[in-house]
Amino acid sequence: MTPAVSLRGAGVRFGQRVLWEGLDLDVRPGEFLAVLGPNGSGKTTLLRVLLGLQPLAGGEVLIDGHPAQRGGGGIGYVPQQKALPEDMPLRAADLVGLGLDGHRWGLGLGGRAERRRRVAAALEAVGATRYADEPVGRLSGGEQQRLRVAQALVGDPRVLLCDEPLLSLDLANQRVVSALIDARRRTADTAVVFVTHEINPILPLVDRVLYLVDGRFRIGTPDEVMTSATLSELYRTDVEVLRVRDRLVVVGVEEQHAHHEALT
Amino acid sequence: MSALISFDGLGELLGLPFVQNAFLAAALLGLVAGALAPLIVARGMGFAVHGTAELAFTGGAAALLAGISVSVGAVVGAVIAGLVFGLLGLRQRERDSVIGVVLAFGLGLGVLLLALYDGRASNKFGLLTGSIVSVDSGNIAVLVGVTIVVLAVLAVIYRPLLFASADPDVAVARGVPVRALSPLFAVLVALTTALAVPIVGAILVLSVTIIPGAAAARVTASPLKATLLAVAIAEVSLLGGTLLSLAPGLPISGYVATLAFVAYLLCRVVGRSRGRVRTA
Numbered sequence: 001m002t003p004a005v006s007l008r009g010a011g012v013r014f015g016q017r018v019l020w021e022g023l024d025l026d027v028r029p030g031e032f033l034a035v036l037g038p039n040g041s042g043k044t045t046l047l048r049v050l051l052g053l054q055p056l057a058g059g060e061v062l063i064d065g066h067p068a069q070r071g072g073g074g075i076g077y078v079p080q081q082k083a084l085p086e087d088m089p090l091r092a093a094d095l096v097g098l099g100l101d102g103h104r105w106g107l108g109l110g111g112r113a114e115r116r117r118r119v120a121a122a123l124e125a126v127g128a129t130r131y132a133d134e135p136v137g138r139l140s141g142g143e144q145q146r147l148r149v150a151q152a153l154v155g156d157p158r159v160l161l162c163d164e165p166l167l168s169l170d171l172a173n174q175r176v177v178s179a180l181i182d183a184r185r186r187t188a189d190t191a192v193v194f195v196t197h198e199i200n201p202i203l204p205l206v207d208r209v210l211y212l213v214d215g216r217f218r219i220g221t222p223d224e225v226m227t228s229a230t231l232s233e234l235y236r237t238d239v240e241v242l243r244v245r246d247r248l249v250v251v252g253v254e255e256q257h258a259h260h261e262a263l264t
Numbered sequence: 265m266s267a268l269i270s271f272d273g274l275g276e277l278l279g280l281p282f283v284q285n286a287f288l289a290a291a292l293l294g295l296v297a298g299a300l301a302p303l304i305v306a307r308g309m310g311f312a313v314h315g316t317a318e319l320a321f322t323g324g325a326a327a328l329l330a331g332i333s334v335s336v337g338a339v340v341g342a343v344i345a346g347l348v349f350g351l352l353g354l355r356q357r358e359r360d361s362v363i364g365v366v367l368a369f370g371l372g373l374g375v376l377l378l379a380l381y382d383g384r385a386s387n388k389f390g391l392l393t394g395s396i397v398s399v400d401s402g403n404i405a406v407l408v409g410v411t412i413v414v415l416a417v418l419a420v421i422y423r424p425l426l427f428a429s430a431d432p433d434v435a436v437a438r439g440v441p442v443r444a445l446s447p448l449f450a451v452l453v454a455l456t457t458a459l460a461v462p463i464v465g466a467i468l469v470l471s472v473t474i475i476p477g478a479a480a481a482r483v484t485a486s487p488l489k490a491t492l493l494a495v496a497i498a499e500v501s502l503l504g505g506t507l508l509s510l511a512p513g514l515p516i517s518g519y520v521a522t523l524a525f526v527a528y529l530l531c532r533v534v535g536r537s538r539g540r541v542r543t544a
Binding site for chain 2: 051052070077082085088094101103104105106108134148151152161
């Protein structure tokens with residue numbers, strides 16, 4: 001089976017600084033990969049590589065067997081929740097529709113019926129049918145983030161890239177959004193690459209973790225990677241990982257305030 | 265009041281070629297300004313448009329002094345301003361201060377250039393407050409050409425531009441050239457602004473490039489309906505303003521701005537009543 005994402009000896013450097021290199025990673029269709037690490041460790045850059053926006057200094061990157069390229073398709077992208085302005089002239093259905101053809105030139109006057117059907121199905125899948133015709137700017141953060149999931153999925157991607165999609169959502173909405181993403185990969189075999197600074201909200205869903213620290217990285221199941229020994233080695237300092245009920249608490253690493261690294 | 269609202273001799277006035285040109289120019293401007301307005305509002309470009317208009321004024325004043333076509337000067341000034349503002353990126357705070365700096369300098373320079381000009385005073389005043397007499401058949405040809413170019417380019421880039429305006433991060437991820445679209449759209453806006461300056465004046469360009477979009481956004485969130493409504497409001501304001509200004513012989517800008525403002529208030533009232541229904 002073709003891996004949904006395949007990195008071979010991949011590396012990124014900015015000038016002399018090596019962000020990470022020698023990264024070998026295959027993500028299976030339907031697999032849920034969490035990408036963790038402190039700010040500046042290159043999590044968002046990894047997403048940029050997969051999107052074809054950041055060239056590799058070495059190695060290769062394949063999406064569904066094809067070299068990653070800008071606007072290459074087959075990829076859905078869910079960003080961090082950012083409030084949309086209230087006077088944005090878009091309804092919920094329009095926002096989702098942009099995920100289907102917003103990158104195309106021209107007015108797109110053909111195939112309206114098919115487009116409407118796919119948008120309606122995507123809205124239905126995230127439970128957003130009720131507010132399909134509402135202005136996006138008047139919806140709550142949780143409602144807007146459901147729409148972004150629908151927008152990412154409406155094009156039937158093979159790979160779903162998520163960049164801190166739960167940030168600034170309350171707990172209930174974090175559960176809703178992560179459950180939607182989980183449901184998708186189970187029913188449609190979409191691979192999920194999920195960048196986050198906080199693994200706990202998605203811990204039960206994660207198959208494997210890629211943990212990046214200062215150019216070093218470790219790949220494995222949460223049980224393999226999220227241990228005191230592994231993280232101490234990655235951070236090169238004493239780190240303790242405690243399990244408190246169903247949560248992981250990492251002690252000894254400076255509190256990481258997630259700050260959003262934009263793709264642009 | 266009778267000096268402001270009058271229809272004396274309107275019949276003869278409407279028969280004059282320059283008056284017919286003025287209506288044609290107003291109609292063309294309404295079409296492009298209305299089509300761009302919702303996107304200008306969505307991208308939060310109100311202040312940039314105002315700055316662009318002031319630079320169009322500076323360019324026009326320089327052209328007046330140099331004895332070349334005012335339209336050409338206005339286009340050059342506006343396009344330079346549009347490119348500079350378009351390349352500034354999307355960080356609102358920083359953008360606003362740079363626009364303010366450039367705007368103030370451009371306006372000051374324009375006033376100085378006008379003071380040095382010793383030709384007809386109406387030419388001077390016309391740049392700031394607009395004048396329909398400034399539209400001759402040569403201008404009409406330019407107007408038609410620019411209208412076609414702006415609308416054609418807008419039709420091609422409309423969807424990616426809307427995408428980039430709503431969610432730049434996701435648009436970039438999908439391969440939309442977000443950074444290139446920003447100066448391109450700014451140039452479209454600059455061309456429209458340059459057309460608007462001789463007609464409604466540099467000070468009141470916002471009345472046709474912002475108000476119709478802001479008004480439409482109050483009533484509908486459908487991109488298509490918002491665009492159609494904005495065009496309708498721009499047309500009513502510009503054509504109505506031209507008509508009302510004829511007999512009193514006053515600048516059209518006051519009439520255009522007033523009509524657009526009334527449309528905006530109406531849209532707010534309608535939007536609010538709908539909002540109540542929604543949240544109930």
